[in-house]
Amino acid sequence: MTVTGLSQLATVIEKYKQTPGSLLDVLAEAQALNGYLSRPVLQQIAEGLALPESKVYGVATFYSLFKTAPTGRFIIRLCESAPCHVRGAADVLAAIEETLGIKPGETTADGRFTLEFTSCLGLCGVAPAIMIGEQVYGNLTPDRVKEILHNLGN
Amino acid sequence: MPIYRSHVLVCGGTPCVLKGAKTLKDLLNKELNRYNLADEIRVVETGCLGPCDEGPVIVVYPEGTMYSRLQPSDIPRIVQSHLLKGRILQELVYQAPWSPPSAQEVPLEQEKYLGLQKRVVLRNCGRIDPDSIDEYIANDGYQALGKAVTTLRPDEVIEMVKEAKLLGRGGAGFPTGLKWSFTAKIDADQKYIICNADEGEPGTFKDRLIMEGDPHGIIEGMAIAGYAVGANQGIIYIRGEYALSIERMKRAIEQATAYGLLGERIFGSDFNFTIQVRSGAGAYVCGEETALIESLEGNRGEPRVKPPYPGVAGLWGKPTVVNNVETLANVPPIILNGPEWFRRIGTEKCPGTKVFTMLGDINNQGLIEVPMGITLREIVYGVGGGIPGGKGFKMAQTGGTSGGCLPAEFLDLPMDYDTLAKAGSALGSGAMLIIDDSHCVVDLLKSFMKFFVHESCGRCTPCREGTMRLYEIIQALAEGTATMADFRLLKELSATMQLTALCGLGQSAPNSLLTCMEYFADEFQAHLNGRCPTGTCKNITVKSDAV
DSSP: OOHHHHHHHHHHHHHHTTSTTOHHHHHHHHHHHHSSOOHHHHHHHHHHHTOOHHHHHHHHHHSTTOOSSOOOSEEEEEEOSHHHHHTTHHHHHHHHHHHHOOOTTOBOTTSOEEEEEESOOSOGGGOSOEEETTEEEOSOOHHHHHHHHHHHHO | OOOOSEEEEEEOSHHHHHTTHHHHHHHHHHHHHHTTOTTTEEEEEESOOSOGGGOSOEEEETTTEEEOSOOTTHHHHHIIIIIIHOOOOGGGBOOOSSOOSOTTTOOSHHHHHHTTOOOSTTSSTTTSOTTOHHHHHHTTTTHHHHHHHHHOOHHHHHHHHHHTTOBOTTTTOOBHHHHHHHHHTSOOSOOEEEEEEOOOSTTOOHHHHHHHHOHHHHHHHHHHHHHHHTOOEEEEEEOTTOHHHHHHHHHHHHHHHHTTSSBSSGGGSSOOBEEEEEEOOSOGGGGSHHHHHHHHTTSOOOOOOSSSOTTTSOGGGSOEEEEEHHHHHHHHHHHHHOHHHHHTSBOSSSBSEEEEEEEESOSSOEEEEEETTOBHHIIIIIITOOOGGGOOEEEEEESSTTSOEEEGGGTTSBOSHHHHHHTTOOOTTOEEEEEETTSOHHHHHHHHHHHHHHHOOSSSHHHHHHHHHHHHHHHHHHHTOOOHHHHHHHHHHHHHHHHHOSSHHHHHTTHHHHHHHHHTHHHHHHHHTTOOTTSOOTTOOOOTTOO
16 A cells, blocks of 8 residues: 555554444445555554454455455446246356356456455346446346456456 | 326336436437427436336336336337327337236236235335435334334334234344344343345345335334344345345435435434445355354454354354344334234235245236235236246245245145144245256256355355265266165255354355255156156266166
8 A cells, every 4th residue: 555545544443443333434434545455454453453363354344345455447246036046147258268267266467357246246137137337237138248348357 | 296197117227228228218218308308297216116127117107007018119109198198108008017907006007017016015015216315204104213213112112022022034034023022121332233235145136126126114124123132233244246235325325314214323323223235255155144244354254153142243253133124124114004904914924015026937927915825826827927838837936946845735835834844844044946847857956056065154064065965966866877876865964064064154065065965756766777857968878778
C-alpha cells in the first residue's frame, strides 16, 4: 500500500474508532482503498481499533465480499444456486472458462478478471445471472456472456 | 402542482433494469420532448410490476395499458401512436397467461396480470415513484403511523397485530404480535428494531423488490414497531450485494427525516425514532437473527445459542425485535384497515397475503402477491403460465433451498405455513422453484447441498461436518459409487442434523434431501444401480447389472 493509502486508512480508522461494532464498515472502506485486505492493512486496523489481530482476520475471512489476497480488476461472481443451475448456469460457466482460460478461484494472467462462485444473488427472475464488480447481468446465454466479457476486455 | 394527462410508469426493478429499462426511460423522455409532450405526460420510474420474465415493462395510465418485452425501437412507436394519437399498440400489449374472468371486472391491462393477486405488501410497487415520499403519502402513506402514535397506546398496537394473526414472513412464521409483546413488557434503557433485509435464500428476491419498489412502507412499519415495543432506534440490515435497495432505503430515510416522520417528537407525540442502514458483507447465515446481530456488532456472523432470544437480549444485550422486510410492510395496512380486514384475506390460521417468487421451469418468472392458501397448481398453471417446452411438472421446491421438494400429487395443496410444514416442506421465504421432468433429482440435490457446504458458518459440528458428508454421498450417488449403506447413512445423518444443529441453517439443510428420498425413491434406486434415468449424471459408472 502506498503512503497515501496508509494515511487514508488511518482516516477511515479514525472515523469509526468510537463506533462500537464498526469493524465490518472499516474493512469495507479499507478494501475499497486497495482492492483487498493485505496483512499489514489488517494489522493496522487491529491496532487502530484495539482489537486482537486474530479477531480482525477472523472477520475478514468470514464474509465472502472481503478479500485477503489480490484479485483481478473485475471480479466475476457466478451464481451457482439452484434457480440459476436449473436455467443453465453450467453452460455460462463453461463459456466464461473457455473465453478467459481460468477456473473458479483463479485470476487471468493479465490481472483483469477473477472468476468465483457465489450463492444466490436474488436475481432469480432473470436467471442465470452473474455480477461483475457492482454490475449485475441476467438472462445469460453462452454467447451473451462472451460478448459481455469481450466488451469489458477492450 | 402540474397536472399531467398521462403517466408512463417504467419498471425500475433490477430485473427490468438489466433488460434495459433505463434506456427506455431516457428514450421516452427524449421522444416526449421532441413532440413537446413533456408538460402533458410524465415518466415515472417505479418499483417491480411483477412479470420479470416479460421485461422490460411499462404501463401507461390512465388507460392502464401494460407493454412488455420492449425494445428501444418500440418507444418512438408508442409515443407517436399511443401518447400522441391515443391509439393503443395492441401488438406490444402484455398478454396475460390466462383469460381474465370478464372484461368488465378487470378493465386494465395491468389488472390482467394482477387477476389472481391481492396486493397488500406490494400495494405501491409499480404504482408510485419509490423515490418520492409525496407519492407514498398521497397513497395513504404514514397515515397508519400517525394513527398509531396519536390515537393508540403501544399495547393497543400490539393487540391489533396479534388479532390480525400476522405471522413472520421471513420463513419461520412466528406470530409477530407475540414477538413484539415479549420485548414490549421488558423494562430497558434501550431497545432496538431490526429489519432483516439480508435476503439470501436461493430463489428469493421479494425483499429486494419490496425495498426497491416501496421503501417508505418498510420505514413506516419499523416506526410503528418501535412505538409498540418502546424502541427508539431502528436498523435495517441489507445484504451488501443489493446496491439499489441500499440506495433507495437511504434516500427514503433522508426524506422521512426531512418531513419529521422520523426523528424527534413524531406527529407531535413523545415518540422518537431513527433508522440507520447497515450492509452485510456476503454471508447467507446472517439471515439468521442472532448471526445478523453478531454481524452488526462487528463479529463473524455465527449464530448464538438460544435462549436468550433477541427479544430479551439482542443487539448489545438489549431487547431487540428482528422482523423481515415483508412482515414490516404488512404492518401499516393492518393498523390502517384493522385486523378484521386483514383476517378476511388468506386462510383462518394464516391470514393475509404472501409474496411469492416464481422461478425455474415456468413461463412467467417473477414476483406475485396472492392470498395465503392458494394452491401450487394455481401458481404454476395460473399466474405462472405453465411449464415451457411441453415438458411435465416434476416437482416444486417451496421456501427456497432450505425447503422441501413436492411432487405432482401435492399440486392442490394450499400454500400456507401450517400445511406445508405437515408435508415435510416449508413455505419459508415464498420462493417457488418449479422443476420440469428433464432434471435429475440427484443432480439437483448436488446443487442444493453444495450451497449448504459453502454457507455453513462452521460453528457447530452437525452442520459443518454434516453438510459436507451429505454432499459427498450425493456426489457418490451421481457417480454411481454409492452403496446401500451410504443411502442409510443419508437418512441417519439428516435426522441428526435436524435435531442437533445450532440454527435453522443446519436444521433445514436436509429438508430437500429427505423429501426427495421419500417422493423420488425410484430415482435414488436407479443411481444406486449405476443408472441416471434422465441422463444428466454423465460420469456415472455403469454397473454390470444395469443396462
